[in-house]
Amino acid sequence: xxxxxxxxxxxxxxLLTLEMNECSSGTMAVSTTSKSKPPxxxxxxxxxxRGTWGGKLxxxxxxxxxxxxxGNVWRFPYLCYKNGGGAFLIPYFLTLIxxxxxxxxxxxxxxxxxxxxxxxxxxxAPLFKDWxxxxxxxxxxxxxxxxxxxLTLNPPGTVMPSSIGYAAAVMSCWMNIYYIVILSxxxxxxxxxxxxxxxxxxxxxxxxxxxxxxxxxxxxxxxxDHAYNSTAVNRMCAVNQYNISMKELSDPVKEFWERRALxxxxxxxxxxxxxxxxxxxLLLVWIMCYFCIWKGVKWTGKVVYFTALFPYVLLTxxxxxxxxxxxxxxxxxxxxxxxxxxxxxSEVWIDAVTQIFFSYGLGLGTLVALGSYNKFxxxxxxxxxxxxxxxxxxxxxAGFVIFSVVGFMAHEQQKPVAxxxxxxxxxxxxxxxxxxxxxxxxxxWSCLFFLMLLCIGLDSQFCTMEGFxxxxxxxxxxxxxxxxxxxxxxxxxxxxLVGLSCISETTRPIDTGVTGPTDSSALNAWC
Numbered sequence: 032x033x034x035x036x037x038x039x040x041x042x043x044x045x046l047l048t049l050e051m052n053e054c055s056s057g058t059m060a061v062s063t064t065s066k067s068k069p070p071x072x073x074x075x076x077x078x079x080x081r082g083t084w085g086g087k088l089x090x091x092x093x094x095x096x097x098x099x100x101x102g103n104v105w106r107f108p109y110l111c112y113k114n115g116g117g118a119f120l121i122p123y124f125l126t127l128i129x130x131x132x133x134x135x136x137x138x139x140x141x142x143x144x145x146x147x148x149x150x151x152x153x154x155x156a157p158l159f160k161d162w163x164x165x166x167x168x169x170x171x172x173x174x175x176x177x178x179x180x181x182l183t184l185n186p187p188g189t190v191m192p193s194s195i196g197y198a199a200a201v202m203s204c205w206m207n208i209y210y211i212v213i214l215s216x217x218x219x220x221x222x223x224x225x226x227x228x229x230x231x232x233x234x235x236x237x238x239x240x241x242x243x244x245x246x247x248x249x250x251x252x253x254x255x256d257h258a259y260n261s262t263a264v265n266r267m268c269a270v271n272q273y274n275i276s277m278k279e280l281s282d283p284v285k286e287f288w289e290r291r292a293l294x295x296x297x298x299x300x301x302x303x304x305x306x307x308x309x310x311x312x313l314l315l316v317w318i319m320c321y322f323c324i325w326k327g328v329k330w331t332g333k334v335v336y337f338t339a340l341f342p343y344v345l346l347t348x349x350x351x352x353x354x355x356x357x358x359x360x361x362x363x364x365x366x367x368x369x370x371x372x373x374x375x376x377s378e379v380w381i382d383a384v385t386q387i388f389f390s391y392g393l394g395l396g397t398l399v400a401l402g403s404y405n406k407f408x409x410x411x412x413x414x415x416x417x418x419x420x421x422x423x424x425x426x427x428x429a430g431f432v433i434f435s436v437v438g439f440m441a442h443e444q445q446k447p448v449a450x451x452x453x454x455x456x457x458x459x460x461x462x463x464x465x466x467x468x469x470x471x472x473x474x475x476w477s478c479l480f481f482l483m484l485l486c487i488g489l490d491s492q493f494c495t496m497e498g499f500x501x502x503x504x505x506x507x508x509x510x511x512x513x514x515x516x517x518x519x520x521x522x523x524x525x526x527x528l529v530g531l532s533c534i535s536e537t538t539r540p541i542d543t544g545v546t547g548p549t550d551s552s553a554l555n556a557w558c
Contacts (some may be wrong), residue, residue, distance in 0.1 A: 044162075048338070050076065057443060061526065079512055081146070083404050084332050084405060085332045085333070090404070092424070093412055094401055095418055097397060099491070101210075101491070102390045103425050104483075107426040112434070112452055113452075116366060116367035116368040117367045118369040118380075119379060121347065121374065123387070124382045126380075127387055131393070132415065132416070133219070135418070135419055136412060136415040136416050138399050139399070139401070139405075139414065139415055142405075143405040145234045145403070148396065149199055149200060149396020149400055149501070150501075151505050151532070152396070153195060196396070199396040200499060203395045204499055207374065208526050208530045211316050211320065211526075212534060214316045215534065216309070216312075218315060219312045221291075221477075221485065224474045224481065225478065229464070229468065239283060242281050243280075243282065245282060252268045252269065286466070288460050292309075293309075305535050306435035310531060310534060313527065321520060323489070324493050324519060326516075327499070329403045333364070333427075338486050338489050342486045345479055346429060346432050346483065350431060352476070356439035357439060358440075359436075359439055360438065362437045362439065363435055365437075365438065365452075367430075390426065391419070395498060395543075396493050396498050396499075400501035401499060403505075439466060440465060496522075
């Protein structure tokens with residue numbers, strides 16, 4: 032086997048072709064050369080430029096904005112506490128070094144080298160991108176010469192499916208649809224906090240039930256034990272002139288979330304209508320997302336200066352306020368205290384892999400797309416190390432912010448921290464709103480928290496959206512590149528229409544709904 036290689040030029044004007052010759056000895060000689068494409072047609076000469084980042088910082092902040100999302104704030108701190116505190120950092124950083132950073136660097140490097148999105152990048156291995164068939168039957172693709180080499184390893188007529196790139200694009204599209212729904216909830220809470228007091232403090236609202244009792248009133252309830260028989264005893268309380276079981280009592284924070292924000296129906300069998308208030312906030316977020324990416328990466332690179340940096344200001348403000356609260360030290364101690372015995376459990380290691388894949392956005396083609404707008408000589412290895420360091424450090428930093436408040440909640444409610452700690456939507460829309468009730472100036476802290484969630488989630492949303500759009504535009508440049516703004520508007524509008532199904536009265540948000548695709552990614556990593 033002889034292999035004569037010349038480095039291909041890193042742009043769309045050169046095409047890598049493989050020539051295969053059969054030697055007299057029965058072996059095959061493969062030569063790889065870089066040949067220029069035929070002169071482009073006049074129609075292609077008029078095509079708009081693909082674009083590049085306006086500066087190195089634009090690229091770094093965009094990737095930081097993609098990587099740092101809701102999982103850093105509401106999932107990593109809980110996983111750290113749940114899986115042994117500081118001991119969880121051992122499998123987390125091992126996974127980061129052995130899998131996270133290499134895959135993160137690989138995706139950025141492939142995009143930068145090939146200058147193409149998440150679909151076209153698989154042309155580096157035609158087996159993963161195009162359909163192959165028997166050359167004797169006259170079948171051919173743009174990379175026919177390369178396929179001839181691959182087809183020698185397969186029987187004539189074997190079909191090689193193009194599933195990987197399109198599967199990543201479909202997953203990215205669906206993530207765009209349901210991830211942004213969480214941001215619509217955050218905007219709803221933000222608007223509801225713009226008043227003299229937060230509306231989930233009392234039970235005197237039209238959406239509250241007779242079973243609603245706030246935390247302070249619950250301490251003064253008249254309760255007694257009611258025996259049904261010799262073994263069953265139920266705790267009864269007098270509430271609003273009714274005798275109600277303590278198990279049936281609810282609090283105003285939960286009722287605001289379920290009966291005001293989501294207006295959840297009694298069951299999935301009861302088909303409810305669309306929550307039009309949430310439909311409005313969802314439309315608002317989609318409009319924001321559109322105007323963040325409609326002018327290309329040069330415009331996006333300027334938007335991330337705010338969306339990527341401002342959350343750190345809010346996190347710092349919330350941390351300063353959190354550590355000054357009574358009970359904060361106990362919450363932080365719970366967060367970082369190592370329990371090395373947890374490392375013997377497989378679930379701890381699986382959670383570490385899941386968090387890495389979820390937080391770093393691996394396997395979606397978005398990193399490939401963002402890297403493709405770099406100059407070919409950019410030091411992408413250094414960029415990958417910087418972003419990975421910032422991302423993981425932010426996760427640890429956010430843990431101190433969250434558990435300082437969780438410790439305060441446990442102190443006020445006189446409960447163990449373990450009973451107060453929560454993850455996912457339960458933390459963002461139940462635990463933290465409960466905490467701000469106990470702070471002076473509750474509406475201010477509520478607005479800051481939900482504004483932080485919006486900024487953190489928005490840049491992850493529009494960067495993932497940019498990855499999907501780039502993949503489609505690079506796949507059909509003649510059709511879409513000159514109409515990119517219209518194409519983005521169509522994608523946003525269709526995604527909004529599909530997303531309306533996620534804000535109906537039958538929708539029941541659960542944590543697995545936010546991290547579901549990640550579990551599949553982690554499973555693939557283990558396999």
